[in-house]
Amino acid sequence: MPQKTAVILFNLGGPDSQQAVQPFLFNLFNDPAIIRLPNPFRWLLAKLIATRRAPKAAEIYAQMGGRSPILPQTQAQATALQAALGSDDYAVFIAMRYWKPFADDAARAARDWGAERVILLPLYPQFSTTTTASSLRDWRRAAKRAGLDVPTAAIGCYPDEGGFIAAQALLLQRALDQAETAGPQDAPLRLLFSAHGLPKKVVTDGDPYQMQVERSVAAILRRLDRPAIDSVICYQSRVGPLEWIGPATDAEIERAAKDGCRIVVVPVAFVSEHSETLVELDIEYAELAHGHGAAAYIRVPAVGTEPDFITGLAGMVKRARVDDGQPRCGSGARPCGNAWRRCICTDQGV
Incomplete structure (x- = not known):
């Protein structure tokens, strides 16, 4: 007999008002997956960072109407997924990590709906200990608190899942068609695949995120079937004094602009629009590109x-x-192999 299955969509979350910016930032930096310090040091540092960063962050969100668009976009994805599942035996719930609705809200809603099994689905295609693993740990806490003790599966990653790659390639091809008529026709074309960055020490500690970003890009380029196209993988949104993985997106945009390129930027690790795309890529980096002579952006x-x-x-x-009950890769395979001790398939990954 079919079982009532709750599908929990994990996403980052974002402030829903200007007043929510500082507490959102505090929740972000108080996550032990983000700042790896014991309490009370992490709590104190998170308070300090949130207080200092809140005014600048509030200006960023003001450019998006005073709030993050990530919740309504995730709600649209949840509605579309519900329709695609095509059965009342499924119900889709949203669990944001750092702002409402939290995992506690989703766990109570799934319990009250009468869920007999749960599928955890992160809207992070590439696994990282800072995103998916953090959400999985938070879910386990919330489900236990809500008394939601039912069989549960976790889809840990899907960096080269066919539908994700097809959608990326389709949107990229449309942008390439646009680029054909943008700027001087003899200007070179360069693709910049931009993903959110991570401190280098997170990756050297066994986090497979960077490797999975590279798998996504390789799969998109295969689907695009333009092997000679000039492309670079780069990373954005660096904060703090630590060394981050690179190259940096802003540096690659400046380099491509000075080379007189028509630049096409692909947000390869973002499945919804938020501050990193609508402000950082669309406003700040666009100004950087045009200011350094890009033929098109x-x-x-x-x-x-x-x-x-x-x-x-x-x-x-x-x-x-x-x-x-074990977390699995969405492809059914193990894209990380045995080289990454903090992938979803290892005890250290979650």
Whole structure:
């Protein structure tokens, strides 16, 4: 008999008002996956960082109407996924990590709906201990608190899942078609695949995120079938004094602009629009590109509710196994192999 299955969409979350900016930042930096210090030191540092960064962050959100668009976009994805699943035996709930609705809200809602099994689905295609693993730990706490003790499966990553890659390639091809008529026709074309950065020490400690970003880009380029196209993988949104993985997106944009390129930027690790795309890429980096002489600057949209992406998510949900409760890669394979000790398939990953 079909079982009532709650699908929990994990996402970062974002402030829903100017007043929410500082507490959102505090929640972010108080996450032990983000700042790896014991309390009370992490709590104190998170308070300090949130207080200092809140005015600048508030200015950023003011450029997006005073709030983050990530919740309404995630709600649209949840609605589209519900329709793609095509059965009342499924119900989709949203669990944001750092702002409302939290995992506690989703766990109570799933319990009250009468969920008999749970599928955890992060809207982070590439696994990281700072995103997916953090959300999985938070979910376990919330489910226990809500008394939601049912068979549960976690889809840990899907860096080269077919629907995700098809949606990315389709949107990129549209941008390339636009680039064909943008700027001087003899200007070279360069693709910049931009992902959110991580401190280098997180990666050297065994986090497979950078490797999985590279897998996503390789799969998109195969789908695009333009092997000679000039492309670079780069990383944005660096904060703090630590050394981060690179190259940096802003540096690559400046380099491409000085080379007189038509620049096409692909937000390869973002499936919805938020401050990193709508402000950092669309405003700050666009100004940087034009200021250094770029022939054109085009930004590919996030996959959002593209049908291929939603179909891919629905397929992973329907294939998910809850028999042993172990987190799994969405492809059913192990893209990390044995080289990354903090991947989703290892005890250290979650």
